[in-house]
Amino acid sequence: ETGVTQTPRHLVMGMTNKKSLKCEQHLGHNAMYWYKQSAKKPLELMFVYSLEERVENNSVPSRFSPECPNSSHLFLHLHTLQPEDSALYLCASSQEKGEETQYFGPGTRLLVL
Amino acid sequence: AQKITQTQPGMFVQEKEAVTLDCTYDTSDPSYGLFWYKQPSSGEMIFLIYQGSYDQQNATEGRYSLNFQKARKSANLVISASQLGDSAMYFCAMREGERNDYKLSFGAGTTVTVRA
Numbered sequence: 001e002t003g004v005t006q007t008p009r010h011l012v013m014g015m016t017n018k019k020s021l022k023c024e025q026h027l028g029h030n031a032m033y034w035y036k037q038s039a040k041k042p043l044e045l046m047f048v049y050s051l052e053e054r055v056e057n058n059s060v061p062s063r064f065s066p067e068c069p070n071s072s073h074l075f076l077h078l079h080t081l082q083p084e085d086s087a088l089y090l091c092a093s094s095q096e097k098g099e100e101t102q103y104f105g106p107g108t109r110l111l112v113l
Numbered sequence: 114a115q116k117i118t119q120t121q122p123g124m125f126v127q128e129k130e131a132v133t134l135d136c137t138y139d140t141s142d143p144s145y146g147l148f149w150y151k152q153p154s155s156g157e158m159i160f161l162i163y164q165g166s167y168d169q170q171n172a173t174e175g176r177y178s179l180n181f182q183k184a185r186k187s188a189n190l191v192i193s194a195s196q197l198g199d200s201a202m203y204f205c206a207m208r209e210g211e212r213n214d215y216k217l218s219f220g221a222g223t224t225v226t227v228r229a
Binding site: 040042101103104106 | 117155157204216217220
């Protein structure tokens with residue numbers, strides 16, 4: 001069982017680039033999450049999908065655009081990012097959106113130049 | 114207001130010794146869940162242990178145990194017989210509300226360094 005995987009693991013992009021982060025879960029879960037982890041700040045929940053429907057958007061700037069084509073895959077599309085968006089982006093999944101435990105992927109370390 | 118407080122930014126522990134990581138929480142909800150995650154330098158958040166607010170006994174999972182003191186609103190993690198591989202960042206987190214609430218609030222984390 002490979003749990004939750006994320007690609008790429010590292011990404012460097014310019015402010016005018018467009019890139020996408022991919023998350024895949026192999027746990028048969030129905031809910032998926034995007035978190036942002038910046039240096040010296042607690043994890044911030046960005047988006048939540050339950051059964052492929054977005055149920056949470058925590059005032060995230062529109063330059064971040066999530067997509068959940070099915071319950072196993074979650075994408076985060078990035079465009080015209082700012083240097084302050086540099087962070088570790090973590091994907092997680094849980095059985096249902098209320099299930100106690102969220103299981104995380106290894107994260108994508110993003111650097112915006 | 115801070116929902117989860119971890120007051121120890123960093124700790125050193127000798128190999129084979131036990132270490133206690135502090136976590137206090139703030140909620141008025143009678144139903145909540147408390148979690149501890151481990152984050153090695155590779156970045157992955159690894160689930161360690163869970164304690165529900167209505168659980169009568171302290172949770173244990175191998176070398177991890179959670180010292181749950183409900184009246185004091187504390188949920189300290191105890192790692193027994195520390196190993197070099199335990200060196201990592203440790204996060205305390207809380208889920209408030211009934212089972213259909215998915216939001217986790219994380220603390221700032223504690224860095225643990227295990228010395229040989």
